[in-house]
């Protein structure tokens with residue numbers, strides 16, 4: 001065997017081709033790099049809840065610490081029961097995940113393999129291509145329509161070998177929303193052997209009249225998988241917990257490839273407590289609505305465009321600014337300049353949006369810090385309101 005052989009050379013081509021996920025920069029890392037105080041850094045990069053953790057979840061965690069020597073409940077009975085009560089589904093329709101990321105991977109692992117394909121949209125959540133590629137399946141990226149999902153084109157892209165379609169609603173990073181009627185018509189049009197994943201990670205931020213009745217659709221569509229997370233409105237991103245809902249057969253398929261103890265015991269009890277903290281969710285939405293107005297009005301006053309968003313983040317176009325226009329990745333220099341000022345946002349060049357920065361909605365003073373720093377960088381004089 002030649003001396004230069006390396007185990008990495010024998011990883012399947014489809015694994016070696018994966019471009020690793022780029023997470024938002026942690027506060028501690030920026031503090032180290034720039035010599036800044038952590039307390040002076042504002043992170044608006046990962047769509048986290050600026051209110052922190054729900055008080056009910058905090059109390060549940062404190063009470064559960066004494067049990068940490070024991071394995072968690074591998075069936076997640078308490079959390080599943082809380083979800084079942086709240087959403088009106090049966091226990092065997094629920095699959096718990098170590099974040100909803102985990103359940104997205106379970107779908108990929110259960111249904112995708114080499115010589116199959118998955119369909120998703122351009123500018124859609126990065127985990128869809130990642131989870132697809134890791135199975136050796138082909139990813140079919142459908143061009144977006146006004147930054148959102150083009151459902152007609154996605155339907156047309158489904159082939160004989162397609163097993164899964166991924167849809168984020170609202171979508172991250174663009175914040176676009178599909179109407180319930182259009183989604184329902186899409187579900188009717190998709191062949192029943194193709195799994196449709198409807199990822200509602202940001203559903204709690206929608207006004208009630210914009211929320212699709214997707215849980216009710218489960219009875220009608222044996223190929224529908226809904227995913228939800230505790231990472232965003234519920235403020236538990238660090239604990240890693242989310243879930244999928246589907247008909248029992250399909251849920252059983254996902255449970256076959258799930259690690260027996262994939263959700264830790266603190267996450268299980270915190271999520272069960274957070275699920276019923278309706279006051280916290282309402283406050284999260286109120287803070288988000290106000291912050292969205294503050295941020296979008298602020299960037300508009302600087303003459304910048306943004307993509308209207310239904311999530312807890314917004315993509316702002318900074319690449320059109322004249323001084324940036326000639327650069328290859330125009331938003332990257334604005335991103336760097338924001339970092340120097342202690343403000344972390346998310347560049348989305350890897351999403352095919354090199355002119356944009358995605359900014360998570362923060363508390364009023366955090367949003368103001370971002371706007372002030374951006375104004376300085378662009379040297380734009382805000383127009384009077």
Ligand SMILES: *Cc1c(COP(=O)(O)O)cnc(C)c1O
Pocket residue numbers: 047098099100101102125168171172199201228229230231232237240241242
């Ligand atoms: C943040 C996000 C998730 C949730 O990820 P977790 O693994 O639950 O933290 C899922 N889908 C989309 C589109 C997201 O933006």
